[in-house]
Amino acid sequence: MSTVSPLLHTIITSGKSVPKLNKLPGSATSLQEEAPSFYIQGWLTMGKLCLADGKLAKNYIPLFVQELEKTNLAALRNNIVVMMADFCVRYTALIDGYITKITRCLLDPCELVRRQTFILLSRLLQRDYVKWRGVLFLRFLLSLVDESEKIRQLADFLFGNILKVKSPLLAYNSFVEAVFVLNDCHAHTGHRESNESRTESQLFSIRGTDERSRSRRMHIYVSLLKQMAPEHLLATFAKLCSEILAAASDGLLNIEDATGQSVLQDTFQILGCKEIRFQSTRVSSESADLEEEGG
Structure with missing residues (x-):
């Protein structure tokens, strides 16, 4: 050896x-x-x-x-x-x-x-x-919207089956941070900055207000919401209100910044999506059915 x-x-x-020896100057x-x-x-x-x-x-x-x-x-x-x-x-x-x-x-x-x-x-x-610490989980999220269908399928299986069992709290604990990271938003004075360089943070984001960027981010959010237990969906709803909506109201989130606006728009869309209120809707439907049977 x-x-x-x-x-x-x-x-x-x-x-x-x-440069090679005995070659023309500049050749390499x-x-x-x-x-x-x-x-x-x-x-x-x-x-x-x-x-x-x-x-x-x-x-x-x-x-x-x-x-x-x-x-x-x-x-x-x-x-x-x-x-x-x-x-x-x-x-x-x-x-x-x-x-x-x-x-x-x-x-x-x-x-x-x-x-x-x-x-x-x-x-x-x-x-x-x-x-699953640091930026690793957040970087894996982009595989959910990869251009390759094979990679998207692998990512769906990893997040929807393996991680859901192995690390059931991961989606909940990282959700709000994911909203900021995917938008490459640094406009929140109370938001913890990662150790990434700005170049890397932009690279692993889906920054933009165009339809394609918003759609890709929303696909990731929905994938994470589908992993959560009912109580974590409710807690996520509350965290979005307290850490993003309240921050915007208090001036901690700069909504004059383009990325801050994107974070706010994403939050409204998440709060209105069926995946975050699916469980409560189902419970309400079941309660209504019971009332009809009792009546």
Whole structure:
């Protein structure tokens, strides 16, 4: 292994374009461009070595993450996501700090990479190698409205079946924050800001007042409401009134800001949707039926 590692290091770090010697000024090349399959194989082999050597993994995992962020090879991004999932099982503590970077692949331009990332992270979450904390849950929400029907189906199953049983309070606890995050709203003086950069917060939002953006956000809200128990629907109704409507009335939510207006509009639409009042409506109908029978 000691003789193979330096060779692999040379291969995987050759992705940076370096001016060739004895070539025209300004010309540059890289192994990634000249032999992409060989370059990808170098990363795969290094990944296997890292799984067998913890010290090597500690040194090279940051390089895997950097390559995941900068490479334009979809096949390599896909393979690195697979390797990062393996690392997470083998070296959970080493990967924990990079999970948010891995979640960026949920928005990868390549459908295969998005789907692979969703499936692997879902498995890690189910096996408790990764926790539903921070921005992870909120980033997963966008998969519910992914362009790919396959990914939407996977997301529907995850949120509607697995999470509903495994983490029944997650939708309720994160609902109001989701309204702000999906609108990329920072216009609430009392709203807790995340540690994300503004670029990332915009990336993982569905900001906009156009019909398509509003419809996509509403689809996510409805999906979350469907996971909630009746008492949590009522509590969510109350939280929306106290944390958004009251905040707008008290001046804590800046409704002159476009994103603040979107949050307010979304809130009115949520409060008026059938999913948030379905249980109470059903109870009222049952009560009315009983009264008719008694009468």
